[in-house]
Amino acid sequence: MLLGAHVSTAGGCRNAPARAADIGAVAIQVFTKQPNRWAEVQLSTDECLAFRLGLAEHGVAYANAHDSYLINLATPDPLLLDRSYAAFAAELRRANELGLDALVTHPGNATDGDVPRGLAQNADMIGRALEEVGGAAMVLLETTAGAGKVLGSRFEELAEMIERIPPHVRERVGVCVDTCHVYAAGYDLREDYDGVINQLADVIGLHRVRLFHLNDSATAFASRRDRHAAIGEGSLGDEPFRRLMNDPRFTAVPMVLETPKEHPDNVKDLVTLDRQNLARLRGYVGVTG
Secondary structure (H helix, E strand, O other), rough: OOOOOOOOOOOOHHHHHHHHHHHHHOOOEOOOOOOOOOOOOOHHHHHHHHHHHHHHHHHHOOOEEEEEOOOOOOOOOHHHHHHHHEEEEEEHHHHHHOOOOEEEOOOEEOOOOOHHHHHHHHHHHHHHHHHOOOOEEEEEEEOOOOOOOOOOHHHHHHHHHHHHHHHHHHHHHHEEEEHHHHHOOOOOOOHHHHHHHHHHHHHOHHHHEEEEEEOOOOOOOOOOOOEEEEHHHHHHOOOOHHHOOOOHHOOEEEEEEEEOOOOOOEEOOOOOOHHHHHHHHHHOOOOOO
């Protein structure tokens, strides 16, 4: 299975593949810049080549980036929209330069409460970037927990955005399903796994599911709060992850952890906790309920 985690790019993107090897990952997610700052970076040809060679050397079969948390392609503020679009296009450009499979993006925040406008605007901006930047990297719309005016907590909203993408670039758009987010948004993966997956299939189509973020939830069902927990240690528990790890429909879909990397004493650990969570996920394989 294409199983892995979000890994650090501290010191340069070229360092990420070796960090994947440290935790036994064959799939990774990275940031190509600091996600909480607008400042852009330009990757050198040498850096991109070293990253690509590192993927091959360390057996990483899938790699994606997550875009900046500051980007809001659904904003009603024209100045923030221009800044967000420029940042998103730059993220997509770096994803192509690194040879990444995909760029994950949040569907944005319609701060004025106008959901139809926000969905349409976000889709327009993504379609524009795919056309202007080109390349092969996919754009994956991430499911959200639904706090405040955040878009993307309902499958119908993601389906509408995809439908609005111009047909000639639509096949480069898919969905990233975050287990914590969908559970917090009101899709009960714990008690109704089959029902949730059937809704996903009916509304979006399973062929659009191109990545999973595997995270337990530190808050209760339908809390609308985005708080990740270690696998099997939150309110989701073991069962949804056991089902996912044994679901033949998702055998070829990459799955990456975004679980906490701090011990209870707040000591950061970029290796041990990921190894433990990955081992737990692998332990579900072949275990029937």
